[in-house]
Amino acid sequence: MAIATDIVQSWRSPRAVLRRRLDTAREADALAVLMMACGLIFVSQWPGLARAAHLDPSIPLDARLGGAMMGAVFLLPPLAYGLAALSHLVARALGGKGDWLGARMALFWALLAVSPLMLLQGLVAGFIGHGPALTLVGAIVGVVFLMQWGLGLIEAERG
16 A cells, blocks of 8 residues: 555554554565655754744754754664664563564654654744644644554554
């Protein structure tokens, strides 16, 4: 299935989508999902960075974009791999029967599935700026991410 279709379906039934993806998953698939998620996370930061550069021109936009790219594209992947390994170890200690790839796919797919909300968060940061709206959208992003990751990890650790 197409990635966009799976993202939409994972909002209704995240466990079923992850199970379908895990049935044919390889390490290359997990890396591709993570890199797509990191790319979208990077793009989602552009409007807020543009607003910040406009309001405070002492740091130019290209420097802000370079820092965001460093964080989202170069630093986030190894951190995500480490967090996925840690979550698998915790799940295994609690009786999980999954494998390392399943734990990685659960986390990476949760990042990709929440990316439309992260794009919305970026738009709110760019057009409205800091305030209650951005805080609310950020909280929604966090809750949806934790829900997607938690349900995905439960499915992946079923074995």
